[in-house]
Amino acid sequence: MNPEKLAKLQAQGRSGSKGTPRRVIKKVHRAVAQDDRKLQGALEKLALSNLPYVEEVNMFKEDSTILHFRAPKVHASTTSNTYAVYGRGEEKEMTELVPGILNQLGPDSLASLRRLAQSYQQSAAGQAAMAASGITAEDLADDDEVPDLVESFEEASVEEEAKA
Structure with a gap:
């Protein structure tokens, strides 16, 4: 076979002779929903139920930074004290979130x-x-707002009654 003809056929991108369809490379896209289904199955095995209406989750670290999740997906089992929080988390400084997190x-x-x-x-x-x-x-x-600790609540209540 002639090398020039061979190079010309390779440039055309056909796998067969004249008239055959060109090769099409299929790209397989995995759906995110499939990964989500696997996660849902694993969470069901742990007996975790969905907690809707959670707007944000803040996890406080020891180095005064906060792992902040806005609109996360939260699953919980309160009986076993197990929580699963997933979503996009951002690491923020405490000063960025101070007004909103004082009560937390x-x-x-x-x-x-x-x-x-x-x-x-x-x-x-x-x-x-x-x-x-x-x-x-x-x-x-x-x-x-923080009361002083006393050794015995009964003694403190007796002292308060005596003062009154």
Whole structure:
């Protein structure tokens, strides 16, 4: 066979003789729904049920950063204390989410927030930002809502009755 004819046939992209259809490369696209079905099956095996209407999930890390999920899919089994949160998560600093997460903070996070506020308040940019948001250092350091711990609740109640 002539090498020039062979090169010409290869350039045409046909696999057979004249009149045969050209080769079409089929690209197989996997649907996301198929992966979602596998995940749903695994969650059902763990007896997790869907929790609708969850707007956001914040996971607090020890280094004062927050793993923030906006509109995640949440599945839970409250009896076994198991939760599955999946979606697009973003790692954010605590200062970015402060006004919206104050009611979610625990005692450890509040302590780190106080330290962060004190260091932030010393900088000029921090003073301007806190003035714009309306948050003061006194607001963060206010412990009036937390009662003092007593050794015995009965003794404390007896003392309160005696005062009254």
